[in-house]
Structure formats: structure tokens, C-alpha cells
Amino acid sequence: MKATKDKVVLITGGSNGIGAATCEKFVSEGATVIIADRQEPENFVPSTQIHFHCLDVTSESQWLSLFQKIEASFTSLDVLVNAAGIVGDVLNGSLESTTLDEWHRVLAVNLDGTFLGCREAVKLMRKQGSGAIVNLSSVGAYYPTTQSVAYGASKGAVTQLTKSVALFASMGNIPIRCNSVHPGRIETKMLDDILTQKSARATQNNIQNIPTTADRTPMGAKGAPEDVASLIYYLASDEARYITGAEFVADGGWKLLR
Numbered sequence: 124m125k126a127t128k129d130k131v132v133l134i135t136g137g138s139n140g141i142g143a144a145t146c147e148k149f150v151s152e153g154a155t156v157i158i159a160d161r162q163e164p165e166n167f168v169p170s171t172q173i174h175f176h177c178l179d180v181t182s183e184s185q186w187l188s189l190f191q192k193i194e195a196s197f198t199s200l201d202v203l204v205n206a207a208g209i210v211g212d213v214l215n216g217s218l219e220s221t222t223l224d225e226w227h228r229v230l231a232v233n234l235d236g237t238f239l240g241c242r243e244a245v246k247l248m249r250k251q252g253s254g255a256i257v258n259l260s261s262v263g264a265y266y267p268t269t270q271s272v273a274y275g276a277s278k279g280a281v282t283q284l285t286k287s288v289a290l291f292a293s294m295g296n297i298p299i300r301c302n303s304v305h306p307g308r309i310e311t312k313m314l315d316d317i318l319t320q321k322s323a324r325a326t327q328n329n330i331q332n333i334p335t336t337a338d339r340t341p342m343g344a345k346g347a348p349e350d351v352a353s354l355i356y357y358l359a360s361d362e363a364r365y366i367t368g369a370e371f372v373a374d375g376g377w378k379l380l381r
């Protein structure tokens with residue numbers, strides 16, 4: 124068992140939203156955190172405890188350089204959180220209107236990015252003999268969608284990939300755990316983007332944007348990024364040492380109405 128203050132944690136998409144809240148949680152518990160994002164967090168102040176590395180998660184070569192740097196500068200990596208993600212074009216996100224370029228764009232970030240992160244982390248964690256990976260999926264992985272076909276498919280695939288990583292490690296006697304987290308409606312830039320696009324579509328089609336059951340959440344309209352960060356923190360901790368290949372929903376009961 125290693126104390127959190129002795130852990131090195133890599134968080135993709137750590138500059139905003141759920142990734143940023145997760146970063147704050149780990150920093151407050153004393154961990155060393157590396158934020159890997161394509162954009163630096165606003166007002167970022169680097170320190171010995173918090174580092175920024177510019178990464179486009181779709182680039183294999185950038186992942187390889189990042190891991191070389193981690194091995195050289197930090198010697199170990201205890202936790203990887205794959206939080207980088209995009210929702211894509213919701214306005215034109217139906218089956219018929221999704222272009223192949225848009226499909227590839229969304230899958231490249233959400234799925235290729237998660238795959239590359241898991242693959243490289245497993246190689247390093249295997250050498251050191253421990254590690255935990257948390258992948259951000261979505262409640263969207265559980266339901267068909269008429270509006271964001273690429274996003275839904277990417278999150279379904281992340282859920283499945285997570286289980287393959289978990290099984291690969293467990294069956295190979297590699298002490299690495301991998302779980303997926305499935306947020307509902309969480310107040311971040313991504314959710315703002317979705318709601319803006321939905322209302323633009325309603326205006327475009329000259330219809331009223333009336334909330335449906337799918338817009339309702341029993342525990343309140345939206346969760347905070349911190350509500351997901353605390354779950355990620357738990358899954359990455361040694362307290363969760365017997366948990367792998369599992370799915371964890373943080374949605375304020377949204378799924379209960381489906």
C-alpha cells in the first residue's frame with residue numbers, strides 16, 4: 124500500500140471540468156499530479172506537486188514522449204485517469220447526418236485516446252508492479268441515441284475496452300485495476316456545449332425546446348464535477364483494491380427514469 128502523498132497521478136483532460144476537479148482532489152490529498160491536455164488550465168501555476176504536459180490524446184507519438192518523460196522524471200505512475208473527451212456535433216449528430224470525418228474525430232479522442240493511455244500505462248505499471256486506471260465513459264454508453272451517434276458508440280466502446288484492460292491485467296497476474304465511471308449530467312463546458320447545440324437545433328427546426336423525461340434527473344438537474352471526482356479518487360485508491368473491470372454510475376438517479 125502506498126500513501127496518496129507518494130503517488131504520481133496522470134489525468135488527461137485535466138484542464139477543465141471533471142478532469143480538473145479530479146486533479147484538485149488528488150492535489151488536496153497530497154499526490155503529485157500531471158495534467159495532460161491539449162490546452163493549459165486557466166491561470167496555471169506549476170509547482171513540484173502539479174505539472175502540465177501538452178498532449179493531444181489522439182497522437183500516438185505524443186503519448187510515447189509523455190511516457191518517456193514520466194519514466195525519466197517521476198520514475199513511477201500510480202494512477203491514470205482518462206478524462207479527455209469531446210461530444211462532437213450534436214446539431215448534426217444523427218445517424219444520417221454524421222459524416223465519416225466527424226465519426227472519426229469523436230472516436231479518435233474518446234476511444235483511441237483512452238486505448239493509447241491504457242496501453243502505455245499498463246506497460247509502465249507492469250514494470251513497477253502496481254497501478255490503477257479509471258476511464259471516463261458515460262451513462263450514454265447504456266442507451267441508444269438519436270442525437271450523438273458517434274459519442275454514444277465511443278462511450279460504449281470505452282466501457283468494453285475497460286473490461287478488456289482489467290481482464291488482461293488480472294489474468295496475467297499484473298496488479299493493475301481498471302474501471303469505468305459513467306457520469307450523468309455534470310455541469311461542465313461539455314454539458315453547456317450539448318445544451319447550446321440542442322437549443323440551436325430546436326430554433327433551427329422552429330420547435331420549442333421542451334424538456335422530456337430524458338432531461339430529468341431525480342436528485343437535481345445537474346451534478347458538479349466534484350461529485351464525479353470523489354468517485355474517481357476512490358476507485359484509484361487502495362481502498363478499492365478488489366474492484367476491477369466494473370462500471371460506476373454517478374448520475375443523481377438519471378438512469379432510474381430510463
Ligand SMILES: NC(=O)c1ccc[n+]([C@@H]2O[C@H](COP(=O)([O-])OP(=O)(O)OC[C@H]3O[C@@H](n4cnc5c(N)ncnc54)[C@H](O)[C@@H]3O)[C@@H](O)[C@H]2O)c1
Binds near residue numbers: 205259263
Ligand atoms: N459533463 C458531463 O455531463 C459528462 C457526462 C458523461 C460523461 N462525461 C465524460 O467525462 C469526461 C470529461 O468531460 P467534461 O464534462 O469534464 O468535459 P470538458 O469539456 O469540461 O473537459 C474536457 C477536457 O478534455 C480536453 N480534451 C479534449 N480533446 C482533447 C484531446 N484531443 N487531447 C487532450 N485533451 C483533450 C479538453 O481540452 C478539456 O480540458 C469526458 O470523457 C466526457 O465524455 C461528461
